[in-house]
Every structure is written in C-alpha cells, then in structure tokens.
Amino acid sequence: MKAFRMLHRSFLLLFAIVIISLVTLVHVSITNIVAEQSRAQQQSLSPAVSLIVEQLLKPLHVSEVLGKSQEVEDLLNANTLDEKAVFSTLERLQSEFDLFFFLASEKVRIQYDVDGSKRSLTEGDVSWYFKYKDLPQNKVADIGKWEDPHFFIDIKIFNDYGEFLGFFGIGKSLRSFVNIFNTYKQQFGYDFLFVDENGDIMLSSDPQLMADNSNFTNLSELAWYASLPNDVQQQRDLNNRLITIEHEDYLVAEVKLNQFNWTVYLLSPLQKRQSEISQGFIISVVTLLVVIFSLFLMVYHLLYYFRRGINADIFIRSSYSLPPREEMESYYLKLMDQHQSVSVILVDVDNFSHLSDTYGRNVADGVLDKVASYLSSQLNETDVLGRWSSEEFIILRPLSGPHDALEFAQQLRYGIATLCGPESRPELKITASFGVSFTATPRPMAEVTINAEDALYQAKRDGCNLVRMQLIE
Template structure:
C-alpha cells in the first residue's frame, strides 16, 4: 500500500474516531444536562408549593379573620340590615386582596358579595348554602359561579353565644390559578392536581373544573381514575412524599403535598425528561447540527489536507534534481497501468560513460547534464507516456499502447537529439560529447509482475552497450513473439 493511501486511511480513522468520541461525549453531557434539568424540575415544586401556601391557603386565613371580625358580626346580627355598611366592608376586603368577598346571613335568608350581587337563599345560585351548612366542618373550599368559575372559601360565622349566624369568606377567580399553573406546566412540563377530601379533582393544570351544573355533579373526576395513583397508595405506608411510576415506557415522578387547612392534597406529576419526545427531538436536532458541522469540518479538513498531500506526494514521487517522477512513483503507477492497458512498452535509457564525465568534469557538471537529458526525454511525448529517473544516470520510459516499431522510432529520435546536442562543462568553447543507449521491451500487462517489470528492457540495454553504445536495441522474444 502506498504511503499516501495509508496516510489517508489513518487520517480518516483518526477523524471519525474523534467524531465518535465527541458525539459520545456530547450525548453523555446532554444526559447530564437532562439529569440536571430533572433535578431542577423537581426543585421547581418548591416554589410551586410556596405559591400554593401563599395563594391558596392565605385566602382561607383571610376568610377566617372575616368570620371573627366583631364589626361584621355586629352588622350581621342587626334586626335591620345596614347594606351600605356591609357593602363597604366587603369592598374594602376585596380591594385589599383583589378577591371577591361575600357574606350569607342566616337571620335574613340572603347573601351579598363585593360585586354588588344580592340573592335570597331560595335562588338556585344559592343552593350551596344549605348543602355546606349541613357539613360538620366550619370551613370548606368550594367552586361556584358557573359563568365565572371561582374558588370560594366558605367559613361559618358564630356570635358570642356560639350560635350559627351565616357564612363569610372570599372567592378567587380560577383564571388566576390557571395562569400560574399553566406557567409551571409550560416551563417544566408537569401536571398539578388539587384533590379534595373525597378524592375528587378540584383543580388541575389540564382541565380546570367548572360548575355548569350546580355543585359540579356532572363533572366530578376521582383521582383513582389515574393509574399512577395506585403507586401512590402503595407508597403511603413508607411515609414518603415522592415516588416514581412507569407507564408505556415513560417514567413519571409524582410528588404530593398535604394542605391540612382544606383537607386537600396536591399532586405534581412530572414526566422524566429522558422519556419525553422532546428529549429525543432535541438530541436528534443537536446531533443533526453536530453532524452537519462535522461534515463541513471534514471537507474543510481534507481540502486543506489535500493541499499538503500534494506537497508530500511531490516530495515523495519527484526526483529533486531532474524534476522527473522517481522510482517510488513508478512502483505506485505500475498497478494502475496494468488495469488500464493491455500492452506496455518499457524503455530503459542509460547515459554512456557517465562516470567518466563525473570524474573528468565534476559532479556539478554531471548534474547539469542529467537535468538537460531529462528535458530532452520529456519533449514531444504523449500525456499518457511516463518518463522517470530510475536511478543514477539511468532513465525509464513507459509507453502504453505503443508498438515496437513506434517505440524504436521514438527512441531513435531521442538518441539522435541527445547526440547532436551540445553539453558544456567549465569551458564554454569545448563541448562535452554525451550519448545515450536505449533498451526496449514490449510487455503484456496480464502477465507482468513488478519483479520482471524492466528485466527484458534491461537485457536490451545491455545488448546496446555491448554493441558499442549510442544505439537502440529491442528485446527479441523466442519465436519472434512480441
């Protein structure tokens, strides 16, 4: 194998090994990033739970304070309602918390809120009153108002004698919850479920419960309908608030928080990033970009390498003195010539008495003569013909698809041109006589091996030397078969 071919293969192997290493490193780096993302995703539940405490529980706390407010209790127990004072009280509360405050009075059988709504208990929109009144709990969170779904915090009011006198509290527009929960879902991809004491979903990120039929009788969804809930029930004995659930080749991390004030639970269901389609889309897109950059780098790398390789090839294949191809080049070209042609004429030429020229005139003059001979041999040859310096004062010519007669004519012309040319040494008036002998052989490429590549041409050259030099001889095969 030629040195440059080995060089190409080694460089290619190194390049792709580097690419593979970078891809593998990028993959595991990406996995680490995703792992970090998962950790951040889990840590995101901390601000979520903090928001739940501030935005879900604080309205209940405010409602409890309202139920114990002496001024409100006094207004409720009056024989004649001072609606103006009640409206003022409710407006102040609603403005401070940007909430919808309300009061329902047992003695007068009516309710009013900060939006100016006033209803008798006989109205269908006041059906909640009797239902919640029968409950043992002194407070409850319930969704009402079918046109504008609102989470109401209903707190029972009692006078100094601990007699039940009505309800008061505030309502939070579910759009506020939806906006915040949607933000968490968009940022981290998890679902949030608020579950009441009976196990029904009160609020969630994928479907906020509405009240199109009073008390949501037609919209109740129980948490047990979700398959991951069974894993939660199995984990309850271990007193953990986080567990994993596998479903359809996806891994979910489920975290829960108890809202004791409302007897609610909050579940956060977060799919693992590595099991999400988004992960693979990101990975494939990054890999595609990386592959594109790698290919651009590859072609740029080998374009630059090709420029250097040309210099390397030139240094390895060109004789520095004559500028002709050298023996290394011929050895490489040999295999290609065998594939391209059926016959190949091999010519070996040798400068006659070159040693005496070096001895009498010096090696510098000898080098100049070699250069001049190289130019004479290269003149008037076809593009497919090859002239090379074989070694010392010996030259080689390869003439594809050329008959012996044509080869003899070419070599005879070259011989005469060299013999007729004037070569000078140190003296510019006394030319040096330079002649050259040639040996020709026509070889059949199918049977040719490099070991006998020039053997027959060498024999013909030896015959030319023996017959007096400055002549052309052709190798004669047995039975005159060429």
C-alpha cells in the first residue's frame, strides 16, 4: 500500500512537471510567432502542389504517354488519312480520360477535334501550328480556341524515321480552371497566378485576369506588381515577399513549373494565416493537456486493477497471411467479371537483399511486415492485396482508371517512405518502387502484369522510390 501511494505521488509530480513544461512551451511559441508564420506558409504549398499535379502535370503525362502510342502514329502516318478512325479514337480517349483531345495532321494540314469539328491549317490563318512546329521543344502549353478558351498541351508526333507527322494534344476549358481555383481559394484562402517566361498570366484564380480573345494580362499591368522595386520586377523574384493588395497584406510563395517554363505564384492573406496559427496552437495545447491527463488516469487505473505482468500477444506476420501469387489469378478473374476493368499495382521494397544481408532475415521480414500492414490499411473494400515475390506485393484495384491508380500509388509510395523501421531497427529508412498498369478489356492477367513489371523495372532504373506506369498498347 505504501508503494502504491508512492507511485501515486510520482504520477502527480510527473503531471505537474508536464504542465510547467507546457506553460514554458506556450511562452516560447508566442515569442516565435513570426517563425510559425513562415512554417504555415510553407505548409500551404502542399495543396497547391497537389492541384498543379492533378490539373496540369497529370494531363501532360497522359498526353505524353498517349502521344507515344502506335495508334496515334499510324493515324497520322497513313498515306490516306481515315477521318472516321480519327474521330472514333478521339471520342474513345475522351470517354476514358474526360479530356478534350485533338489531332493535327501535317500531311493533310487539317486539325481534328473530339467535338467532331475540323479546320484547315493554313499558314497566316492558323498561327499556333506553324509557330510551334518550328520550335525545338517536343511539347508546348498554350491557350487557344478563343470562342471557348481552352488550355492546350501540344505534343509533336514523329514516325520511326524522325519525320514530323503533326500534333497530338489535350485541352481543358478555362472555365473548369476558374471553378477549381475558386474551390481552392475558399478552402485554403490563397490566390493563384500561373505566369510564363514573358510575364503573361496564363491561368489565374481571378477570372478577370484570364486570357480573352488572345489578349493576355501581363504581370506589369497589376498595380501591386508595378509598385515593387525595379530590380524585383526585372528578376521576378517574389518568393516570401510581402505585398499589399487593396489594403490587405499577402505573402507570396513561388513554385517553378519547369515542364511548361512557367512560374506559379501563391498569394496568401497574412491576417488569415496569423489567425489560423494562433487558433491551431491553442487547440493543440488544450488537446495535448486533455490527452496527457487521460493517459495518466488510464495508467493509474490499469496499475490498480491489473498487478500482474502482461504477456505479449502472439504476433503472426501480416505479410505471410496474404494470398500468394498463384491465388491472385482467381481474384483477378473475379474482379474482371464483376467490374470489367482492373488496375494492377506492383510494389517492390527497395534494396531488400541489402537489408537482409546487412541486418539479417528477421529485420528484413520486419520491413516486409511494416509495408504489408501499411498497404492493407490503405485499401478499399474492393481492392485485393497479395504477395508477388519474396519482396514484392501486388494490388488489384477495380473501380478506378489508370491515372487514379497512378495517383493512389504515389500516395502509397509517400506513406511507405514515412514509415519507421521494425522494432529492432527503427532508424532504418524504408522505401518502395511501384509499377502500374491497367486493362478495361478481357485479357490474361499475365499480359497486364508484364506491363506493370516493365514499369516497376523502369522505376528501379530511374533511382527507386518512384512510381511508373505502362499502359497496354
């Protein structure tokens, strides 16, 4: 009983120490509010990067992958262009990817749009084709179709002999960007400006700044930009710069979009960020106090009612309970029968042989268990996870297209990279490489997985901890 009272006093003393430490933390944090503001600004970049990937880089990747397909090359390289086949292909791609597609043929000098329209590519009448044809770049981003302005990604197509065949491209209506930017502005509070190398605003969260009838707004036309020092305007270095727009202070963050030779500026209201930091800090401190107090109460009652030692539960390796490679074939057939389309994701633990040779098989198995448990926790109820080899896993994912599967694989890759090592080696860095493929037509599982394996090997060759996709031609 005496020992129990001593334990009770020890807990109370420890709780008092924690309270004093928290009060000190509050004092230090308030004096460093400027540093917290900078941290919050950096965190605000994360959703902006997600938007850029989803709305710009994903269409770019789609256009690059499809532009390399034999189908597109054959259409443009045919001696007699089959217009029916061209429109059929464009319509099929639109239904699969929900994007505006077009083909521009060098042989017949005609542009075919997915909406069924076509136009002659006459020099002096159509400027973009001849302007971009002579550029050294094989991909170009621009704004066009002025009766309904679109953002276009134009990919040059060549045959096996290096002869220029024309352009294949993707378009998105500027109205869709306005709606998406408005949603982000309401959720995160900041404005977007996508600016090219000439200072022209290509995309913006402000509809009044969007291009109209081939007229672009330049940064120099904005009042707040014109008020900046001349050297800042010349270099266009606005990162972490404080500006004032209509009597409200904004902090500018800058992201380079090298794929299009653009710069993205994020204008974040400073007052909103300060309010978010203060509110978030108070909520964090109160929550931490409640959690700590609850833990003390729980430990106190556990010690009171349970005085004997607790034996560790028997642990069965999660990776060993997964269906093996030979069983995944039946899952694949069942999913194809139910959903008519399946994405296949192969996951390979990087440097597994080195881990096993350096730290032993138990540590390597612990890494597999960590990865298997994490993958299992991220799947939908329709997904199937299995073993593919000694250090590889396979995920069968219906109800999602190839690029949804690619984005999901990117999320898994990032999640695995944040895992700590097994209990015996928590400092180990765990990463994995991913290969993605997809089928929407009945075909053997081996035909889909071989494309996923090729993509996985490409991820390994490119440096590991990467995601690559290879669609079936």
